[in-house]
Amino acid sequence: MSRTPKMKRIEAPNHIRFLTFSCYQQLPLFNNDRIKDAFVDHIHNTRTKTNFHLIFWVIMPEHVHLLIWPDIERAPVSKIVWHLKREFAKKVIGRWNELDAPILSKIRTMKGEFRFWQHGGGYDRNITSQLELEEKLHYIHQNPVKRGLAPTQTDWPWSSASWYAGCREHTIPIDPPIKPKSRNG
Helix, strand or coil, X not given: CCCCCCCCCXXXXXXXXXXXXXXXXXXXCCCCHHXXXXXXXXXXXXXXXXXXXXXXXXXCCCEEEEEEECCCCCCXXXXXXXXXXXXXXXXXXXHHHHHCCHHHHCCECCCCCECCECCCCCEEEEECCHHHHHHHHHHHHHXXXXXXXXXXXXXXXXXXXXXXXXXXXXXXXXXXXXXXXXXXX
């Protein structure tokens, strides 16, 4: 049986990171607006706790994209992702248990555990050029439009697109983008 190679995170000071993590079995666990809103709050709280700069973000029905600039001396990306995923999953699954929500049968593993997130660390890439940074900005903000979830980028309230368009209310404040460091510096 072949094993998927373990993802290797490159923790380098001043590197911007593109992160993607998916819901368990690609289920649309973020279809509920209140869950998306709760995750927006959770991003903000985790950012305060682990001291990362948030540059771009979007919450889709079955996955999340974040572009961050971590302070790796205070919290490496693995710690940031752990806080983002684990604490949120415990909260949501706890609430679903209280409600005896039907979704519980879909998120139960063969071992009988409940999972909100797909197993593993997700996708993690160091951004090493201004061109790549701009490509990720377009990709992240265009994601809901491409999927038919919103007519324009700014019509999807669960992303940083509105912030970049000048609307500062009801969204997470964004840190100014920095120039990405090359792999050598």
